[in-house]
Amino acid sequence: MDETTPLVFYANRNCPYAQRSWITLLELSVDFEYQEISLGKDNKTEWFCALNPNGTVPVIKHGETVVYESLVVNEYLCEVFGGKGGTLMPSQLAARARARILMTRCDSKLVKLSYSYLSHKRTEDAAKDDQLRAHLEEELLLLDAAIEASGGPYFLGETVSLVDIAFMPFFERMNVALSAWKDFEIENSARVHLNTWLEAMSNRETYRQTRLSPERIKELYSQFLNVDYFKRVGVAL
Ligand SMILES: N[C@@H](CCC(=O)N[C@@H](CS)C(=O)NCC(=O)O)C(=O)O
Incomplete structure (x- = not known):
């Protein structure tokens, strides 16, 4: 092979x-x-x-x-x-481990926290809604700090990697859905490194070829939210 x-x-x-x-x-x-x-x-x-x-x-x-x-x-x-169009994983073992830690964290934390907050109904429990929002804010700050520590604009520094690619599809969806249903903006002056990262990723041609339009995201997510889809598939609490 x-x-x-x-x-x-x-x-x-x-x-x-x-x-x-x-x-x-x-x-x-x-x-x-x-x-x-x-x-x-x-x-x-x-x-x-x-x-x-x-x-x-x-x-x-x-x-x-x-x-x-x-x-x-x-x-x-x-x-x-990896040798053909450039590699997307660092060569150093410590950096590879760091990349895997961040990618795993995307699924275990960011995806769960954002879908839990998105699918929670504030009218049912406002205090819980505030708590879910605070947990998501904390996670976004942690990611902002991770980008800052690498020097940015990407998660591992100057070049794009599998880490950025793991996060981007979820940020694409959350950018639209959290703004539409929760009045929550991912782009925020408290998270300058994350903002710069989002812009760098959004401008990549490879990502642009795969993106869903905001209209399509809203259409899909209104269907999903109506049937408690995120809880059923286990991405929300
Ligand atoms: N952990 C899996 C998750 C993949 C996943 O959940 N894919 C969904 C679509 S977004 C799926 O195929 N679901 C099956 C279904 O909806 O019947 C991965 O990273 O590939």
Whole structure:
């Protein structure tokens, strides 16, 4: 298996996890075949579950090798294609560990805190709403400090990495949804490094090719919020 082996990318246009791998494929200039998976339908089929027993996107099939879980897919892509269009992981072991700590934190903290706050109904418990908002603010400050410590504009310093790619699809959605439903702006003068990071990421051509429009995010998220989708899939408390 090498960079000349055909690669199929199974994804869904609305999925932030799949978007992570899509940006990575584009950043690494990989040739691939995009296959759209209709969620609730194609991902329940026998053929898809044989590829990924979790029934989730993204999945890549690279020759006979099948990889799923967005963060694992992205590291695999870096390992195989990292030499071609530039690498997205640092070479030093300590920096690689730091990158993994931040990527894991994206899923265990930022994603959970932001979807929990977004899906909480203030009318049901205002004190809890304030608490969820405060937890999210704290996490955003921590991320701001992480970017500051690296010198920015990216999480690991001057060059874009898998860490930035892991976070961006969620910031894209939260930027729109938290503003629309919670009157909460991600861009805030208390988080200058995060603001600069968001701008640097938003200007990247690879990301721009994969982004959802704000209108589409609002349309999707109003459906999701109506059916308590985020709680059902386990990204909100
Ligand atoms: N931890 C997984 C999460 C992937 C995930 O949850 N994908 C969602 C779409 S955003 C999915 O495929 N859900 C299956 C479904 O909705 O039936 C990853 O990082 O790849």
